[in-house]
Amino acid sequence: MIENAVYSPVLVITLAALATYASRLLGAFLSGRLTTASPIVDWITCVTYALLAGLVVRMIWMPIGTLAQTPDWWRFAAAASGLIVFTLSRKNVGLGVLVGSLVLMGLSWSA
Amino acid sequence: MPMLVMGASFVGFGSMLHALNWTVWEALFSSLSTWALPGQIAMADMAYSGAPLMAIVLSVAFINARLLPLAASLLPHIRQPGVPVWKYYAVSMLVAATSWVGTMRRLPDLAPDQRLSYLTGYGLLLYGSSLIATVIGFYLSGQVPQHITLALVFLNPLYFMLLFLFDLHNRSKVLALVFGAILGPMLFRVAPDWSLIITGLAGGTAAWALGQTKWGKKGLDRD
Numbered sequence: 001m002i003e004n005a006v007y008s009p010v011l012v013i014t015l016a017a018l019a020t021y022a023s024r025l026l027g028a029f030l031s032g033r034l035t036t037a038s039p040i041v042d043w044i045t046c047v048t049y050a051l052l053a054g055l056v057v058r059m060i061w062m063p064i065g066t067l068a069q070t071p072d073w074w075r076f077a078a079a080a081s082g083l084i085v086f087t088l089s090r091k092n093v094g095l096g097v098l099v100g101s102l103v104l105m106g107l108s109w110s111a
Numbered sequence: 112m113p114m115l116v117m118g119a120s121f122v123g124f125g126s127m128l129h130a131l132n133w134t135v136w137e138a139l140f141s142s143l144s145t146w147a148l149p150g151q152i153a154m155a156d157m158a159y160s161g162a163p164l165m166a167i168v169l170s171v172a173f174i175n176a177r178l179l180p181l182a183a184s185l186l187p188h189i190r191q192p193g194v195p196v197w198k199y200y201a202v203s204m205l206v207a208a209t210s211w212v213g214t215m216r217r218l219p220d221l222a223p224d225q226r227l228s229y230l231t232g233y234g235l236l237l238y239g240s241s242l243i244a245t246v247i248g249f250y251l252s253g254q255v256p257q258h259i260t261l262a263l264v265f266l267n268p269l270y271f272m273l274l275f276l277f278d279l280h281n282r283s284k285v286l287a288l289v290f291g292a293i294l295g296p297m298l299f300r301v302a303p304d305w306s307l308i309i310t311g312l313a314g315g316t317a318a319w320a321l322g323q324t325k326w327g328k329k330g331l332d333r334d
Binding site for chain 1: 115116119127130131133134137140141144145146147149150151152153154156158159160164167168169170171172173174175176177178179180181182183184185186187190199200203204206257258259260261262263264265266267268269270271272273274275276277283284286287288289290291292294295296298299306307308310311312313314315316318319322323
């Protein structure tokens with residue numbers, strides 16, 4: 001069902017699941033032998049953080065699918081208002097997400 | 112509370128897959144088999160833009176490598192003499208960021224022989240609700256007006272953005288976020304298929320290396 005892809009979705013999903021289980025199983029295997037405060041664990045965390053930060057910024061700034069039909073400034077305004085509410089509410093993630101999403105909805109409604 | 116937030120983000124995932132023209136079975140299969148949202152989102156996003164399989168699998172592997180230390184630090188708490196080893200491997204399937212946060216706090220207070228059951232129950236509850244939420248999100252996205260669909264699809268990017276800004280005490284983590292946020296969109300223009308992996312490896316390694324220096328360690332707690 002993926003328009004641009006040449007491979008089957010079930011294959012992608014299965015491979016992604018296997019790639020995920022590898023970490024869980026290896027973690028179970030190493031349990032007790034690996035301390036959370038080791039440089040390798042720090043490195044893994046940094047790679048994950050950088051990768052996801054890159055993905056999140058790209059998804060907001062250059063989205064694909066439905067969101068790609070919205071003007072940039074809608075998404076920026078929504079993200080910014082979520083961030084402002086998050087900061088003012090002493091880091092309430094749920095409230096920030098709620099307000100940010102509502103702002104995007106409101107902007108598309110009034111357009 | 113963690114169930115509510117987790118439910119909302121899986122609703123967002125279901126909506127996203129509907130918007131990207133996947134089927135409900137594919138959406139459900141992804142949550143059922145992977146059950147680690149950031150990786151699922153990256154997978155769907157990259158598959159939509161036609162990235163090579165290898166690029167998708169490597170990106171998901173790097174994103175979910177964070178589960179390795181989570182599993183390794185959680186499982187020693189449930190170790191009990193007489194419990195067959197396969198049970199630990201089985202329960203490691205239920206290790207996710209949410210279940211880790213929720214059980215890590217409680218496990219030390221429980222009697223050692225109750226811990227495995229506690230983790231299993233807690234994990235299965237979250238896992239089950241995520242599956243339901245995925246399906247709800249998928250169908251919701253097809254039923255409601257476009258304005259609401261937009262908001263649903265926007266839930267996850269916003270959620271992860273704020274989640275990252277929640278804990279900014281560790282200098283190398285902050286650097287990793289900054290490098291990732293700059294490199295991600297930049298590399299996407301040059302090499303969209305491989306941009307995520309390069310962003311993670313280059314940005315993450317640079318942030319980690321700076322964090323290992325005197326400057327990076329000065330006056331900051333590691334977590």
